[in-house]
Amino acid sequence: xxxxxxxxxxxxxxxxxxxxxVKLTVSPTPKIxxxxxxxxxxxxxxxxxxxxxxxxxxxxxxxxxxxKQKYLKEISELYSKKESLEKATQLVNNHFNYITAxxxxxxxxxxxxxILAQGELLSTAMFHYYLEETGVKSVLLPALNFMRIDPNxxxxxxxxxxxxxxxxxxxxxxxxxxxxxxxxxxxxxEIDNLKRGGSDYTASLIGAAIQSPEVQxxxxxxxxxxxxxxxxxxxxxxxxxxxxxxxxxxxxxxKILHPTCILPAQKRNVPVRLKxxxxxxxxxxxxxxxxxxxxxxxxxxxDGIIALNIKSERMLLAHGFLRAVFEVFERHKTSIDxxxxxxxxxxxxxxxxxxxxxITKELREIAIVEVDTDQTIICVVGQIPKDRAGYGHKxxxxxxDIPLRMVSYGGSSxxxxxxxxxSFKKEALQALNKGLFNYNN
Ligand code: ADP
Ligand code: ASP
Ligand code: MG
Numbered sequence: 001x002x003x004x005x006x007x008x009x010x011x012x013x014x015x016x017x018x019x020x021x022v023k024l025t026v027s028p029t030p031k032i033x034x035x036x037x038x039x040x041x042x043x044x045x046x047x048x049x050x051x052x053x054x055x056x057x058x059x060x061x062x063x064x065x066x067x068k069q070k071y072l073k074e075i076s077e078l079y080s081k082k083e084s085l086e087k088a089t090q091l092v093n094n095h096f097n098y099i100t101a102x103x104x105x106x107x108x109x110x111x112x113x114x115i116l117a118q119g120e121l122l123s124t125a126m127f128h129y130y131l132e133e134t135g136v137k138s139v140l141l142p143a144l145n146f147m148r149i150d151p152n153x154x155x156x157x158x159x160x161x162x163x164x165x166x167x168x169x170x171x172x173x174x175x176x177x178x179x180x181x182x183x184x185x186x187x188x189x190e191i192d193n194l195k196r197g198g199s200d201y202t203a204s205l206i207g208a209a210i211q212s213p214e215v216q217x218x219x220x221x222x223x224x225x226x227x228x229x230x231x232x233x234x235x236x237x238x239x240x241x242x243x244x245x246x247x248x249x250x251x252x253x254x255k256i257l258h259p260t261c262i263l264p265a266q267k268r269n270v271p272v273r274l275k276x277x278x279x280x281x282x283x284x285x286x287x288x289x290x291x292x293x294x295x296x297x298x299x300x301x302x303d304g305i306i307a308l309n310i311k312s313e314r315m316l317l318a319h320g321f322l323r324a325v326f327e328v329f330e331r332h333k334t335s336i337d338x339x340x341x342x343x344x345x346x347x348x349x350x351x352x353x354x355x356x357x358x359i360t361k362e363l364r365e366i367a368i369v370e371v372d373t374d375q376t377i378i379c380v381v382g383q384i385p386k387d388r389a390g391y392g393h394k395x396x397x398x399x400x401d402i403p404l405r406m407v408s409y410g411g412s413s414x415x416x417x418x419x420x421x422x423s424f425k426k427e428a429l430q431a432l433n434k435g436l437f438n439y440n441n
Contacts, residue, residue: 001212001213002030002031002032002168002175002177002210002212003029003030003031003032003212003215004031004034004203004207004210004212004214004215004216005024005025005031005032005033005034005203005218006033006199006200006202006215006216006217007024007218008039008218008220009036009037009038009039009040009041009042010039010220010277011036011218011219012035012038013039013040014038014077015075015077017277018074018078018126018127018130019078019130021033021127022136024218024280025176026131026136026176028175029175030176031175032141032178032210033127033138033176033177033178034179034180034199034202034203035123035127035178035179035180036181037119037122037123037182038074038119038122038123041067041122042116042182042196044063044066044067045067045099045116045118045119046116048064048067048115049107049111049112049115049116051063052102052103052107052112053107053112057103061103064096067096068092068096071092071096074126075088075126078126078130079130079133080133081133084130084132084133088125088126088129091122091125091129092122095122098114098118099115099118102114102115110190110191113190113191113192114191116183116193117144117180117182117191119182120143120180120182121180121183123180124178125140127178128140131176137174138174138176138177139174139177139178140178140179141168141177141178142180143180143181143183143184143202144180144183144184144191145163146159146160146163146166146167147160147164147184147185147205148160148163148184148185148186148187149184149185149186149187150187151186151187152333153192155184155194155201155205155264156187157205160205161208161209164209164210165209168210179202179206181198181199181201182194182199184202194258195258197255197258200217200257200258201258201260201264203215203216203217204263204264204272205264207265207268208264208270209264211270212270213271214270214271214273215265215270216272216274216275217256217257217272217273217274218275218276218277219256219274219275219276220276220278221237221276222237222275222279222283223237223239223256223274223276223282223283223284224241224246224249224254224256224257224298225237225238226238226297226298226299227298227299227300227429227432228253228255228299228300228301228429231425231426231429231430232429232430232433232439232441234433234439234440235439236437237283237284238297238298239283239285239286240287240288240292241286241287241292241297242288242289242290242291242383242414243266243287243288243289244266244412244414245292245382246262247263247266248300248379248414248415249300249379249381250262253300253379254298256274262287266289269289271286271287271288271289272286272287273286292382292383293383294382294384294385295382295383296380296382296384296391296395296436298380298381299378299379299380299381299432299433300378300379300381301376301378301425301428302337302351302376302377302379303422303425305349305351305376305377305419306349306350306351306356306371306372306373307347307348307349307372307405307419308347308349308359308360308363308369308370309345309346309347309370309371310345310347310348310367310368310369311344311345311367311369311370313367321366321367322346324366325346325348325363325366325367328359328362328363329350329359331362332354332359334354334355335350335352336348336349336350337349338377338406339408340406340407347405347406349375349406374421375405375419375421376420376421376422376424376428377417377418377419378399378418378420378425378428378432379415379416379417380416380417380436382414383413383414384413384415384416386413392409392416394435394436395418395432395436397435398431398434398436399418399432399435401427402420402428402431403420403421404418404419404420405418405419405420405421406418407419
């Protein structure tokens with residue numbers, strides 16, 4: 001029975017932080033440690049890729065060299081033995097030579113994905129070498145041997161389960177495994193990833209695959225808070241959340257969790273615990289198959305939303321109209337987040353703009369379409385029973401000065417959502433912090 005512990009970018013963000021991981025990971029309890037890239041690395045790799053897309057080789061080379069210098073400095077602080085430092089220098093040279101090779105040839109999305117994978121490959125090997133130096137035995141498991149997505153970019157849990165277990169079977173006597181978050185292979189066997197912030201998803205997928213007793217997400221804050229601490233100044237951690245509540249918060253913008261990371265754990269009933277690396281004694285948040293108390297627990301916001309108002313030229317409920325509308329989105333593999341309807345029109349939101357032109361063109365064949373960009377979904381999450389009065393009122397009262405583009409109530413008993421212009425996001429989160437949690441921001 002292996003625990004899964006995931007440490008995010010700040011938790012491996014410097015030589016000292018990597019050293020500090022020892023006390024959180026080295027114990028007789030068998031575990032798989034999933035690591036992100038050092039903080040800032042994936043952003044730097046994105047910048048390098050952007051320079052290469054725009055054929056600015058000089059800029060790419062200077063960004064590559066700056067990032068390499070950072071790694072050379074970190075390893076010089078991390079290792080005290082000559083042999084470890086030599087091995088790590090070789091590691092850094094190899095990875096940066098690999099990245100540099102991409103400056104010489106054509107650059108496409110495949111090359112970018114290969115570049116983006118380097119951060120996690122580096123951080124995991126660096127930690128593995130550090131444990132080796134301190135005399136702790138660990139096994140570096142290559143995530144690229146067992147993490148896979150299918151042709152729809154969805155994780156292939158059957159493959160992951162089979163291959164992860166096979167990989168682990170090779171080391172029957174070991175109890176400390178290290179692997180890379182975020183990176184995977186796609187259906188063609190090429191290097192790919194689980195999208196930004198995807199290391200949480202890796203941890204949850206591994207936890208589900210091996211039926212772990214618990215997945216722990218270690219980060220820089222003491223659990224899921226009631227509001228976005230980057231936007232409002234007063235927040236508090238929530239000790240317990242149900243899977244459904246946590247999934248809503250993650251999906252609707254609580255950055256502490258990757259949007260879909262709860263689902264695999266929920267499917268296999270593996271509890272997820274959020275912990276603070278900088279404050280390990282803090283209780284954190286436990287997310288499990290539990291029924292939590294009635295009431296509103298948290299709010300979150302998701303930016304980059306597009307709202308489409310689709311007005312039927314006849315009547316909305318005319319037979320087959322809604323089906324025709326939804327089929328357009330289905331054809332273009334674009335999922336809808338929020339929906340509101342009236343007799344003659346329906347408003348929906350999407351966050352994926354890849355096929356927006358095609359979607360609006362096809363919708364205009366059957367309806368009048370208006371598109372609003374720069375929208376934000378504000379999501380209020382908790383246990384909101386159908387037979388209780390007052391919750392809707394409380395939310396609306398708090399938001400009384402903010403123009404609301406859409407309101408969604410009753411989709412589930414966990415969620416009340418509103419859509420606002422992104423320029424009102426801060427005001428909306430502050431107003432809810434005051435109206436729902438009595439904080440003055
Ligand atoms: P990591 O690099 O460890 O994956 P992230 O930066 O992805 O960490 O997630 C942690 C951050 O999420 C916190 O520092 C915090 O600013 C942000 N965050 C946003 N919403 C919330 C929330 N509701 N509760 C806790 N943290 C949140
Ligand atoms: N390193 C990746 C990112 O920055 C994945 C992660 O940290 O979860 O997005
Ligand atoms: Mg994260």
